[in-house]
Amino acid sequence: MTYTEEQLAxxxxxxxxxxxxxxxxxxxxxxxVDVRQLEELEASGTIKGAMxxxxxxxxxxxxxxxxxxxxxxxxxxxxxxxxxxxxxxxLKKIGYTNVFNLVGFQxxxxxxxxxxLLNN
Numbered sequence: 001m002t003y004t005e006e007q008l009a010x011x012x013x014x015x016x017x018x019x020x021x022x023x024x025x026x027x028x029x030x031x032x033v034d035v036r037q038l039e040e041l042e043a044s045g046t047i048k049g050a051m052x053x054x055x056x057x058x059x060x061x062x063x064x065x066x067x068x069x070x071x072x073x074x075x076x077x078x079x080x081x082x083x084x085x086x087x088x089x090x091l092k093k094i095g096y097t098n099v100f101n102l103v104g105f106q107x108x109x110x111x112x113x114x115x116x117l118l119n120n
Contacts, residue, residue, distance in 0.1 A: 008082060011089035011101075018100045020111040023075050028098060030073035033058065035087045036105070040079065041118055044105065047077070048114040055087045059094055070095050077102035 001009075023032065034046045035055040046052060053061045055078070062068050074096055076084040081103035088099040102108055109115060 007089065008085060011085035014092055015085055015088035015099055015101045017081070017103055018075070020102065020108055020113055022100070023102060026073050026075075028071070028073045029069075030075065031068060032075045032077070032102070033062075033087075034105075035076050035078045035083050045115045045117040047105070047108055048116040050077075050116075055083045058087045059090050062091060062096070063094065071097055073098040073100065075100045075102050077105060077108060079106075080104045081107075 023030065032047060032050040034041065034050045034052050035058060036046075036052075037054055038052070041052060058076075062074065068074065074088070074091060076088045076091075076099070078084040078087075081101060084101045084103065088101050091099045
């Protein structure tokens with residue numbers, strides 16, 4: 001098993017995969033984070049209300065956001081759920097306690113989320 005496969009397996013064990021209803025019903029302070037690259041958002045849009053923080057800088061950007069503390073519910077998603085699982089795992093490792101994987105962009109849209117197109 002490669003290092004990436006090992007990390008993905010750990011991430012999938014530790015970061016629950018949830019659906020949009022679980023996000024909507026979460027009464028805690030919460031954020032939804034799209035961890036895809038900007039080019040992907042420009043091509044397909046994002047989920048309305050989601051903040052964009054690419055996977056490669058998520059630990060830094062979340063840790064330096066005054067509105068997000070260690071108990072905030074953080075719901076991450078990407079195209080199919082791999083990058084979001086890894087991003088969520090990294091957030092968990094640095095102390096965030098409520099991290100969830102919404103998995104894939106299209107899955108979330110299929111569950112009734114609204115799309116938001118970027119203004120180019």
